[in-house]
Amino acid sequence: MLERPSKAPLSSPIIAGQLPNDRMTNRAVRPNGTEDWLLVFTLHGHGRVRLPDRTVRTLDKGDLLLFSPRTPQDYGYARHASDWWNIWVHFRPRPHWIGWMSWPLLSPGIGILQASDTHAEIEAELRRMIEVANGPGRLRLDAAMNALERVLILADPLNPRFGQTSTDERIHKALVIVGERVSEPLDVESLGNEVGLSRSHFTLLFRRQMQVTPQTYIESVKLTRAAQMLQSSNWTVSQVAAANGFSSPYYFSTRFRKFFGTSPSAYRTAGQKGAGDP
Structure with a gap:
């Protein structure tokens, strides 16, 4: 089983892609995490994330998995799964996003939401994000960040913590x-x-x-x-x-x-x- 490098590039505020692709690996293991945030959205098939206590959580269609900086990462195809299609994005959040990313935790630093009801809308924004991030244009990274911001806005009503707190x-x-x-x-x-x-x-x-x-x-x-x-x-x-x-x-x-x-x-x-x- 192949593993991705322990560190992701940090020179850009946003780096995004989709799996499977022609550089596909079955598993990503980063014991020290990365210095940025990582969002993984399952399109279809089955993935899995291994938590620090060694328990395993299956990732199904519509799952949004979020790693905070410096959180150990161990995720990939679920055992015996024939495929796992996902969109991933490493990013440095805009400051006002921080409060939006207080998601229910699988483990410290690993949040998750289930987006089955808004799967199509979130997928569309993520695909737009990849397209503009990898395209030409002086403001391509800003446009990609705008698309990712719309994803977080779409995800916010899915958060069971939504509406429970307000900013002082x-x-x-x-x-x-x-x-x-x-x-x-x-x-x-x-x-x-x-x-x-x-x-x-x-x-x-x-x-x-x-x-x-x-x-x-x-x-x-x-x-x-x-x-x-x-x-x-x-x-x-x-x-x-x-x-x-x-x-x-x-x-x-x-x-x-x-x-x-x-x-x-x-x-x-x-x-x-x-x-x-x-």
């Missing part, structure tokens, strides 16, 4: 502030003060509602915007850094590499090469 108005205000002032230096303490909370209370409430710390959220918004600017403008790395509130280009490059797994310059080059691929 102070946290909502903080999200708006970050979005409106992404080009400015922002820190957790001043953001908490603006919404009337101490740093510690703000951090606790934000993490409880958004599943990430406020500092991680702020940085992800800035770096995601910076990545888009690198691929859609001729600005220098220093100019992009300054436009997103980073006073030091060196610090910006360090954080960018940590987030995307590559330098800003290499990220831009990869995007330019990809835009010409068939």
Whole structure:
């Protein structure tokens, strides 16, 4: 039985494909997971995911399987299955998606939803995502991310947690502030003060509602915007850094590499090469 490499490429915010294909393998095993999120949608046939406690869960038509970053991955064809057709996507979520991906868990870091009632709509969006992601066009990755966002919106009503929680108005205000002032230096303490909370209370409430710390959220918004600017403008790395509130280009490059797994310059080059691929 063949296994996929232990790491997926990190130079793009979204990498998608379909199995079976001509590079098909029967099983993917990544003991340390990946630095991005992974979504696997079963079209038909039967797959399986092996959990850290060694139990196995079968994947059937309509199952949406979601791995969070650095979660061990072990999935593939179900035992004795003749086929397993699926669409997969590695991605770095837009910051406002984080709360949407709080799915029921098979195991820590492994979420699942059953989409039998909306299977056709989700499949259509995922196929559109693959088509635009692998096509020409300067904004192809943004278009692919838009299609994936529609998938998550379609999946949200399927979540049994849907409607059980709502965002605290102070946290909502903080999200708006970050979005409106992404080009400015922002820190957790001043953001908490603006919404009337101490740093510690703000951090606790934000993490409880958004599943990430406020500092991680702020940085992800800035770096995601910076990545888009690198691929859609001729600005220098220093100019992009300054436009997103980073006073030091060196610090910006360090954080960018940590987030995307590559330098800003290499990220831009990869995007330019990809835009010409068939």
